[in-house]
Amino acid sequence: MLFNSFQYWIFFLIVLALFYSVPFRVGKVLLLCASYVFYMWWDPRFIVLILTSTIVDYWLGILLESASGRRKKLLLVVSLVVNLGILGFFKYYNFFAGSLATLLHLPQSSVILQIILPVGISFYTFASLSYTIDVYWGKMKAVRNFIDYAFFIAFFPHLIAGPIIRGRQFISQIQNWRRPATVVVQSGIVLILSGLLKKIVFADRFAIVSDKYFGDLGGHPGWLSAWSGCVAFALQVFFDFSGYTDIARGCAKLLGFEFPLNFARPALSRNPPDLWQRWHITLSLWLRDYLFMPLSRRRRGRFALYRNLILVMVLVGLWHGANWTFVLWGAYHGVLLLSHRVFDRATAGTLLSEVMRKRLFVPFSVALMFLCYAVSVAFFRASTLQDSAFILRGMFGFHHVTGNFLFTTGTVVLFFISLFLAVAQERNQFIDRLALAPARVQIPAYVCVFLTLELFPVTDQVPFVYFQF
Amino acid sequence: MTDNFSTNRPFLCGEASIETSPRSKILYGLLLLAICVGACFAPPSAKGEIAQPSGTANATDHVKRAPSINATPERVTVGVEPGRSEIRWDTGDGSVGFVYVSTNGEKRTLFATGPTGRATAPWIKRASYLFELYRDVEQRTLLAAVTISGVSALKVSPKASLKVSPLTTLWQNNAQWLLAAVALVVLYFAVYFSTPGEMRTGFPAEPSTSPRQLHVVRNLLLGLVVFACVDGAIFHTELYTSILAPDSFAGRMAILTRAEKERVSSGLKEVLVVGDSRVAEGFSATAADKLGSEGGFKFVSLAEPASSIDIWYYMLREIDPTARRYSAIVIPYGYGYNRRRGQLLKIPMAAPLLRYSDCFDFTSSFEEWSDRFRAFTACILRGSALQSDVIDLFEHPAVRAESIRSEHKRILARAAYKGRADDIAGTSYDPNTGQITFPSRLTETQREAIKGSLQEPSQSESEQLIALQRQWIRRILKRYSNSPTAIVLVPTPRGPFGRFSRTSMAYQTFFSGMTMDKPILSLPEHTFDFLEAPEYYFDGYHVNAKGRQKFTETVVAELVKQLKPANSAHFASDPEQF
Incomplete structure (x- = not known):
């Protein structure tokens, strides 16, 4: 049941109607059941995993709250082992076993298992882990109501592809639920429409360009083809994931819940740290709070900092998928962050630094950062390291041919439209303000959106990119 | 019912002329x-x-x-x-x-x-x-x-x-570099204006309070109503229909119907022939006019590849609103097309002809719920059925303008079309072993078409096809129940090896037991059996120029014979009676 399917919207409208027709304590149970149905739609077997994770962390949370000293640590370790064990087995077993087999010159078939990756496992595992770690650190109290906890883990809008929510933000919303204000409902509708536009008009159309390139790399040599393909995928993945998040947040708002912001115009990032403040914000913050900060507290010093930076980014890559291409993708971003930090330190107080801070220079920084991001696509989208190498060689002119400009007129127009929408949103929250706009603005905006959704969608249903993570 | 993708596809039979209307000029x-x-x-x-x-x-x-x-x-x-x-x-x-x-x-x-x-x-x-x-x-x-x-x-x-x-001159003089430079400047200023200068450290959340009273449902519903009206104004009128891609199924249908609507009556006894690609390839209105001129007949062919009987109904409704324009309407019946493909093409093809009130009738022609939903949406929001055409217009506006400009050339080409010269003579089929032998000159496309034509429709397919034809024939007859127009049912030739087919083209197979609102005329089941030979075909479904001549001659001869005033009295609800 994809967010861009008719099925989902029938499901959502039924759930919405039922939810508001019963008291919240009943509605909560109903939403939980609906969430499990939503999850089982893909594969009913994997409900066992989500239930295991939920039950274990619920009890561990209660035990952690009252425990102290070594026992407390042990309980946390149990939580980590259970959650990361499930994640590791289903997502990474074949990757590590396969890599080890290659290293030891063993046949792959002797170690590889037929494992299906449960959808959304990376997202709900991180949500669950954030809860036990927060309880361990004493940042929140353990939840005593199992339904509340299960609801936090399984609430369907975030279950499959985030945003990664945290117990301390979300459980209080369950406990103090109120009917959403009119402006919140309005904002939810705007988010849903914006998400649908991003997904089925923008992302899926850029996907046509990127699929053309990545689907036949050998048939598209040359720097122009490589850059077209990679830029198209960079735009696709942003609109795809950001569109999903908008729909998730919009649906949550209509049901009276708030999800954190996950994207803030990442294409307008000026430098690598800025990118990670704008791109998949909930994952960046999760890793900062639960991995980078604890690591940094253990050992200080510049070298340790750089090492931690690279380590965290490699893990970010690995979180995205069990493949060496993702590891390199993470490492590449780690190197970008590190280089930026070194460069920043080296040029601090110099004329260059002053010039770079000028507003006139900002577009150049943004362009450079976008191109750096487009390069990372060579790792992110390619299936093998050989493919990545081919793309990179193409991008940097080693194919010795020009290649083809793969963008069509329509996708170029879309690119400019998306740019202007991003600029308008960045400057004065143009899209958010639509929720507050008077009818004379809102109605034409709705008409434009409906017409765009009617006339310009990509009719073949394309799955969300982040479902595979 | 069989879609035809041959090169010199007839576009508009008859000598209809199209004038550019003032509205078209504005458009x-x-x-x-x-x-x-x-x-x-x-x-x-x-x-x-x-x-x-x-x-x-x-x-x-x-x-x-x-x-x-x-x-x-x-x-x-x-x-x-x-x-x-x-x-x-x-x-x-x-x-x-x-x-x-x-x-x-x-x-x-x-x-x-x-x-x-x-x-x-x-x-x-x-x-x-x-x-x-x-x-x-x-x-x-x-x-x-x-x-x-x-x-x-x-x-x-x-x-x-x-x-x-x-x-064009600017473009040819390497203006693309100028364009690229302009794009870069635009990008630069767009990003420049997006930033206040300092790095952002946080992003504001969506609003949670409002200074004014909001009307969520009212605005949303009004938005939907205005949207439906805008869609209606653009797509349910001539505004968009007149700029449909002339090469697309929707565009061809729109042009055909518009041209026929605007055609001035010849004053003769006009006979309209509808049909799919098999009739488009098989029937020549120009040749028929020559053959039928003595009897005072004028033939018009609106046969269109990939069309089906429900589309013919909507076409007839559009071009013959009074149901009295033609002396006779020739409607083919039979088997033999890629059903799924036909279903997919049907919606965009019918789109220029659909009205809001068709949403239930048209939907009933589809079996799958997803198709029914699309068909329903196409009636209410016609734009949804023309997505590809709209995108194509935006992507290649110059090409579209050029193809609309050369519309009259296509119409002339359609009228002058004489059929395909090549044949598949030398192809043999052994019904016992199922083995087909092709002469070496046949292309892969021809071979595939021949193989496809030899596949018998499944029981369920046949039933669905018969049900569809019965349903829409009934509607056509109802429409012409009080009209002097004769409805003539013509069995379509089954293909180069039709004689080996187990399917019956008998009138009873399709229409037995059906209550007719009007007497109909049907050509005998075996009328075209003589055409079912490889020398008359250029692939598995379509007759070539030779076959076209024969088919036209037979149809005209039969029609002239049956439509003589003396014979009109013999029209019966069961054609086998006479």
Whole structure:
């Protein structure tokens, strides 16, 4: 049941109607059941995993709250082992076993298992882990109501592809639920429409360009083809994931819940740290709070900092998928962050630094950062390291041919439209303000959106990119 | 019922003439304005001779086109430096095509390949270049061709030079680099204005309070109502229909019906022939006119590839609102088309003919719920059925304008169409072993079509097909129940090996026990059995020029015989009675 399917919207409208027709304590149970149905739609077997994770962390949370000293640590370790064990087995077993087999010159078939990756496992595992770690650190109290906890883990809008929510933000919303204000409902509708536009008009159309390139790399040599393909995928993945998040947040708002912001115009990032403040914000913050900060507290010093930076980014890559291409993708971003930090330190107080801070220079920084991001696509989208190498060689002119400009007129127009929408949103929250706009603005905006959704969608249903993570 | 993708597809039988209406001129002006805007965003073409298959192939898959090849410009001014022209081609059905070029009639060389695309020929000199689009690398099946003439700058007449638009000239003078520079400047200022200067450290959340009272449901509903009205104003009127891609199924249907509506009555006894590609290939209105002129008959063919009986109904409703325009309407019946494909094409094809009130009737022609939903939506929001066409218009406004401009050429070509000269004689089929032997000259497409035509429809397919024909024949008869127009049912020839088919073309197989609102006339089951031989076909479904002549002669002879006033009294609800 994809967010861009008719099925989902029938499901959502039924759930919405039922939810508001019963008291919240009943509605909560109903939403939980609906969430499990939503999850089982893909594969009913994997409900066992989500239930295991939920039950274990619920009890561990209660035990952690009252425990102290070594026992407390042990309980946390149990939580980590259970959650990361499930994640590791289903997502990474074949990757590590396969890599080890290659290293030891063993046949792959002797170690590889037929494992299906449960959808959304990376997202709900991180949500669950954030809860036990927060309880361990004493940042929140353990939840005593199992339904509340299960609801936090399984609430369907975030279950499959985030945003990664945290117990301390979300459980209080369950406990103090109120009917959403009119402006919140309005904002939810705007988010849903914006998400649908991003997904089925923008992302899926850029996907046509990127699929053309990545689907036949050998048939598209040359720097122009490589850059077209990679830029198209960079735009696709942003609109795809950001569109999903908008729909998730919009649906949550209509049901009276708030999800954190996950994207803030990442294409307008000026430098690598800025990118990670704008791109998949909930994952960046999760890793900062639960991995980078604890690591940094253990050992200080510049070298340790750089090492931690690279380590965290490699893990970010690995979180995205069990493949060496993702590891390199993470490492590449780690190197970008590190280089930026070194460069920043080296040029601090110099004329260059002053010039770079000028507003006139900002577009150049943004362009450079976008191109750096487009390069990372060579790792992110390619299936093998050989493919990545081919793309990179193409991008940097080693194919010795020009290649083809793969963008069509329509996708170029879309690119400019998306740019202007991003600029308008960045400057004065143009899209958010639509929720507050008077009818004379809102109605034409709705008409434009409906017409765009009617006339310009990509009719073949394309799955969300982040479902595979 | 069988879709036909042959090269010289008849476009509009009969001698109908189309005048550009004042409204069309205004629309045309608007279209030109769109072209100017579109041209500003046109992507720069690849340098040199590198072929550039278009990325719109996937996006426009649903618009089925005739194969085409165009050159812009076709007349290239050559000075000291060679001139250039951009070649665009489209095989129309997504299969790979091969573009060959020959200079002054010399040996052909491969220029580009791909199902659709464009490539620049920057080496045009003072010569004639024939660009031909072939289905196969062996250059056996020619799909389309275009000639580029390189003319000396000194010889270009002032009038001719006026024909080249300033935009084209600008574009040819490497304006793409200027465009790229403009794009970069736009990008620069867009990003410049997006930032206040300082780095952002946080992002504001969506509003949670409002200074004014909000009307969520009211605004949303009003938005939906206005949207439906806008869609209606654009797509349920001539506004968009007049600029549909003439090569698309929807466009062809719109042009056919518009031309027939505007055609002035001949004053003779007019006989309308509807049908799918088999009738389009098989029946020649021009030949029929000659044969039937003595009896005072005038024939009009609106047979259109991939159309089906429900579409004919809507077409008849559109062109014959009083149900009294024709002396007779010839409706073919039978088996033999790719059902699923037909279903997919049906919605965009019917779109220009659908009304809001058709939402339930039209939907009932579909079996799958997803198709029914799409059909329903197409009736209410017609734009949803024309998505591919709209995208195509935005992507290639200049090509669209050009193809609309050359509409009359297609109409003339349709009227002059004489059928395909080639045949499949030499092909043999053994019904016992199922083995088919092809002569070596047949292309893969022909072989596949022959194999496909030999597959008998399944029980359920036959039942569905019969049910569909019964349902819509009944509706057509109801519509003409109080009209003097005779409805003539014609069994379609089953194919080159129809004699081996187990399917019966008997009238009873299709319409037995059906209550008729009007007496009908049906040609005998075996009327066209003599045509079911390979020498009359160019593939598994469609007759060639020879077959076309025979089919037309037989239809006309039978009609003239049956439509004589003396015989009209014999019309019966069960045609087997006479």
